[in-house]
Amino acid sequence: MTNTNNQACDKANNHKVAHVQLTKHRATTGHIMPKGSVLGALVFLMVSAAGGIWLMQNSINAYYIQTYHTPSPMASIDNPAWRLGGKIGNELYARYGVMTGHIAKFNELQVANFNANFIPTPTAKQIQQTADNPIITEPMSADTQQDALDDRQAKIAHSLTINSSQKVLFAGDSMMQGIAPHIQKHLQSLGIDSVNLSKQSTGLAYPKLFDWSKTIKEALTKDSSIKVLMVMLGPNDPWDMPASDGRYLKFDTAEWHTEYQSRMADIINFATERGVGVIWITPPNMKKAKLNQQMMILNDVMAKELDRHLVKVIDSRPIMGGVDGVYHEYLSKDGKQIKMRTGDGIHFSVAGQKILANQVQSYLIINNQP
Amino acid sequence: MFSFLSVEFALLFIAFFAIYWACRSKPAWQNMLLLGISYVLIYLMAGVLAVLVLLVFSVLIGAIGQVLSAPNAKHKKLWLVVGVLFTLANLAFFKYYEFFREHISQVMQMQGLDSTHLVANIIFPLGISYYSFQAISYLVTIYQGKLVLPKLTLWQTLTHFSFFATISAGPITRLTDTKGLNDITGNPCGMHAQWQTSRPRHIIMPTLAFALILLALAKKWWLAGYLADQWVNPVFANPTGFHSLEVLAAIYGYTLQLFLDFSGYSEMMVAFGLLLGFRLPMNFNAPLLAHNIREFWDRWHISLSTWIRDYIYIPLGGSHHGFVRTQLNLMIAMVLSGIWHGSTLNFLFWGLLHAIAIILLNVGDLLGQKITGNPKGRNFLTSTGIFGQVVGVVVTVHFVVFAFVFFRATTFDEALMIFGALFGNHHITWTNNPMYLLFILAAAWLCYPMARTLAIKTAPMIAKIPSVLIYPLLFVGFMMVVIFAPSGIPGFIYANF
Secondary structure, eight states, X not given: OHHHHHHHHXXXXXXXXXXXXXXHHHIIIIIISOBOOHHHHHHHHHHHHHXXXXXXXXXHHHHHHHHHSSOXXXXXXXXXXXXXXXXXXXXXXXXXXXXXXXXXHHHHHHHHHHHHHHSOOHHHHHHHHHHHSOOOOOOOOHHHHHHXXXXXXXHHHHHTEEXXXXXXXXXXXXXXXXXXXXXXXXXXXXXXXXXXXXXXXXXXXXXXXXXXXXXXXXXXXXXXXXXXXEEEOOTTOOSOEEOTTSOEEOTTSHHXXXXXXXXXXXXXXXXXXXXXXXXXXXXXXXXXXXXXXXXXXXXXXXXXXXXXXXXXXXXXXXXXXXXXXXXXXXXXXXXXEEEOXXXXXXXXXXXXXXXXXXXXXXXXXXXXXX | OOOTTSHHHHHHHHHHHHHHHHTTTOHHHHHHHHHHHHHXXXXXXXXXXXXXXXXXXXXXXXXXXXXXXXXXXXXXXXXXXXXXXXXXXXXXXXXHHHHHHHHHHHHHHHTTOOOTTSOOOOOOOTXXXXXXXXXXXXXXXXXXXXXXXXXXXXXXHHHHHHOHHHHTTOOOOXXXXXXXXXXXXXXXXXXXXXXXXXXXXXXXXXXXXXXXXXXXXXXXXXXXXXXXXXXXXXXXXXXXXXXXXXXXXXXHHHHHHHHHHHHHHHHHHHHHHHHTTOOOOOOOSOGGGXXXXXXXXXXXXXXXXXXXXXXIITTTTTTTTOHHHHHHHHHHHHHHHHHHHOSSHHHHHHHHHHHHHHHHHHHHHHHHHHHHOOSOOTTTTGGGOHHHHHHHHHHHHHHHHHHHHHHHSSSHHHHHHHHHHHHHOTTSOOSSOHHHHHHHHHHHHHHHHHHHHHHHHHHHHHHHSOHHHHHHHHHHHHHHHHHHSOSSOOOOGGGGO
16 A cells, blocks of 8 residues: 555656656757757758859869769869859969968978077087987998899989988878888988878879879979988879870770879989989788779889889888788788788788888988988 | 768758758657668768667667666666676777787787687777767666656667767767756756657757857868878877977877867767757867866866766765775776777876876865865865966866877877977977967967857857848858868767777
């Protein structure tokens, strides 16, 4: 009987609390929180989307190509009113570029002033760093070089000889972003500066998105102390790509090969004509079957072009544990299994980055004479 | 990867928004639409594995919830324990698999056993940490009998766990109203009543919602992206190559990047909620103005810190068993929080650092109270006046900033290398002008309290401006952010946790 009474009492209390909760909920949602017009919000969303696409059409076209590897459907719209939006967008970007250019110039002046007045001279700096970090690699004697290398290799080795007043330039995608800092640390310990321009999601296929040829040429022209260029590109490239005349070249056709190789040659020739040595690292195997197949094709295309130049080619596949075109996540070394890649099957683990970086930097010949 | 910041998402959201509000008179249909779009987005962002893990998990937790909420349920405590253990096991398996795999592999190799058949890599399912926390809260709330409204249906439960505005990186929502967890107007915002409502929903303050999205894009896409690209990533990737001042700028920059990135993301989710008629909890409240480290945790990632308070600290005994036991409970809670962020020792150490800081603060408060006889035991320094407040803010922010080095670095050695570069790299030439960033950061920090006060004071006036004027201004703001933001779509730092 008591139990029944308690249950009835609980039930009544529960109803009371429920009523309070519902009232409170209605108070907070229905009365205090201001309502808005769904139609107004929808119109704003649609007009903003349309206006944004109109103004940013060039950026969206570039994004579309990079994401879906076919020309954007909007690229073929040839209406003056439509094109006007693109022009306005470009003008806005240009003005923003001018503004950031001023800021960059201001900062460059401050950097130059600080480096000139508050940091020891390069010679003093080098002496200090040499004292802190004795040079590890002595320049190879001519005899040793002749014994060890054939003429081609000797020329390549010569082009990769660098001293403490010279710099290394890194160019590449997210893979290079992974390994460059490790090589930079090594070089820094030897008193050698470097410039790392690597940028994720870039390659040679879509220069409208990011133009590596232009970027590298500008960097080499601006800074004559750059002695070695390291390049690692590829995984963003194996798709249909626009040629200079606007036509789309189908991946793995003769035209595509020729165009891609000409873009590589453009960079390599510009560097080698200026006495800049080149290390070109070709991409590793990939986990996804389709991408792996594409990488094998791209590796062949690259190898054929690289063979025509006096550059050091580093095939990253065996270094990363891949064998015969087969992706391996682990490298077997000294009886140990070392995880070389991240879960996405593309990028490198930290251990993988370090192992590849060690291999790459071992080809640089450090000359302790400035 | 499909992202909340992509063109594709924007177009999909507009289409969904139109369909969702076309069903305005049927909240139950709207719930089903939310369930559908959430699973579609999870699939697009993280693939079929993430969808399957979430679905199986949600169904099982929902079923246990149904058992727990039955009027004459037996063995309720046992079912609660089963549900919580299952949730923790599921989370630990995906979160720490790689950590344990390496150790198991090493042990097997030492025993001469072949470890190559251990599954190499398990992809971390999107949002698993966040819906796991929501599940524990859900089970405990039902177990405690705090829900007097009708229980959630299985469909509502599935929607609660998968809601796209909370799944990727929180905020961690609760079924019931919770102390400290409030919506943008400061009101409690339990989800139970919001899922269950049979009254038509209303779009809530759309201009504010769009303003929040604009603010979020500016914080996350433009400012956090700029800090990461220009100042933080290059230095943290190669600290030995940068001057001490550049390293200092990067260390400050990282904390700001993390704050802008995560608070921007959270505000964007709150805005999506408002646009769909939901009130989600705010996750940040000016944490870089906190007077002490305890207050910092009241203001930083609020939905996580309140969760840790309610489901770890208080069950351990909270502050009810004396001063020493309270500090021990705090230590356990903060270290667990650190480990939750990642399986490396860095995260454990980061959690430990924060625990030590809070304990030192508590000890300082106790000493201050005893020595001066000041009855205000808590926040002793702050209560001494403006000087004490300024000292408190400066010390707190610097502690937070330097502790985050261990959060950002991938190994302990790397963190030490960053500190080594900070104190030793005086002879390295500048690559960038660190004074430029340091000046901007200092100015922003000084102006932030005034700007915040101004924003709060002017909000009612801005609310009165007709939409026909506000909307064009918002559009101009969106375009400016798109132009200012670095190229590419940024990732979401906290989605990885």
